[in-house]
Amino acid sequence: MVKVELLDIVDENGTPTGKTVTREAAHRCGIRHRTSHVWILRKHNGQTQVLLQKRSLDKDSYPGCYDISSAGHIPSGQGSLESALRELKEELGVDAAEEELIYCGRRQFEYRETFHGREFRDNQVSNVYALWRDQEAGEFTVQKLEVDDVLWMDWDRCIDMVKNGKAPNCIRLTELEMISSAAVAGTAA
Numbered sequence: 001m002v003k004v005e006l007l008d009i010v011d012e013n014g015t016p017t018g019k020t021v022t023r024e025a026a027h028r029c030g031i032r033h034r035t036s037h038v039w040i041l042r043k044h045n046g047q048t049q050v051l052l053q054k055r056s057l058d059k060d061s062y063p064g065c066y067d068i069s070s071a072g073h074i075p076s077g078q079g080s081l082e083s084a085l086r087e088l089k090e091e092l093g094v095d096a097a098e099e100e101l102i103y104c105g106r107r108q109f110e111y112r113e114t115f116h117g118r119e120f121r122d123n124q125v126s127n128v129y130a131l132w133r134d135q136e137a138g139e140f141t142v143q144k145l146e147v148d149d150v151l152w153m154d155w156d157r158c159i160d161m162v163k164n165g166k167a168p169n170c171i172r173l174t175e176l177e178m179i180s181s182a183a184v185a186g187t188a189a
Contacts, residue, residue, distance in 0.1 A: 006076040007033040014106060014125035020076045027060070030110065030121035033073065036084035037126050038101065039179045040069040040094070041155075042134040048155040051137070053091070054148045055170070061113065061120045062170035064148070066161070069131075070094070080127040092150065093141025094133065101129040104178045130179045 005023040008016035010032050026033045040051040051069040055062055072087035074080060081098050088094040110123045137150050153161070162171045 005073065007073055008076045010034050010125055012108060012125070014108075014127070016076075023073060027120055027122060030112070030123045032110075032123040032125060034080065034083075035071060035073050035124050035126045036080050036087060037068045037107075037128045037175065038070045038084050038088055038131055039104075039129070039175075040092075040131050040133050041179075042132060042152065044134075044152065049152040050155055050158050051133075051140075051150055052153055052158065052169075052171075053142070053150050056144070056146055056148050059115075059146070061115050061122065063115065064168060066167055066169040067171060068175070069150075071126075084127070084129055088131070091143045091146050094131075096131055096133075101131055104128045104130055104181070107172075107175055107178065109172070126175075128175060128178050 006020045007023055007026055009019045009021050010016055012032070014034050021031045021033065025031065042049050042051075052066045053069060055065050055067050057063045070084070070088045070091045072083060072091070074083040081101060084101060085096055085098065088096055105128055107126045107128055108124065109126075112119060112121050114120065137152055140150050142150060158171075159173070159176060161167050162169060162173050162176060
């Protein structure tokens with residue numbers, strides 16, 4: 001039996017309206033919903049690095065592209081932090097506490113693309129967090145249905161890749177700018 005994922009329909013500030021929608025309908029119709037994004041950072045050889053995931057080729061959007069360390073839809077009735085921590089555990093095997101997540105802001109965006117021959121519409125309000133975690137890429141336990149692999153990338157190289165399209169990615173420069181103060185600070189604050 002296929003599990004139906006229900007999402008809260010939200011206003012432009014991410015506040016639930018009291019109505020829900022299936023994930024499939026949200027992306028078919030472009031209905032605004034919430035997500036949590038967590039960027040994992042570390043200091044390595046004097047450089048700030050960001051952990052990127054390479055999305056599975058079977059993903060319904062941006063298959064095979066480099067993406068945020070961990071991201072996911074917020075199920076109906078759940079909060080942003082709860083969802084962020086759950087996604088970290090499911091996608092990467094990372095156990096973290098709420099107080100470790102550094103809130104970097106909220107981002108709203110909308111786009112339409114075609115993947116696997118079907119139109120995909122996304123209309124999200126995303127809470128964006130940073131998390132400092134110093135472990136090797138091979139120590140993460142990736143969820144193979146979602147993530148093909150993870151890799152650490154120097155912060156400046158990641159910015160260059162996104163600005164200049166040097167590798168397939170679905171990372172938005174505006175979101176990297178949101179976490180830049182945490183990345184530049186170089187500490188878990």
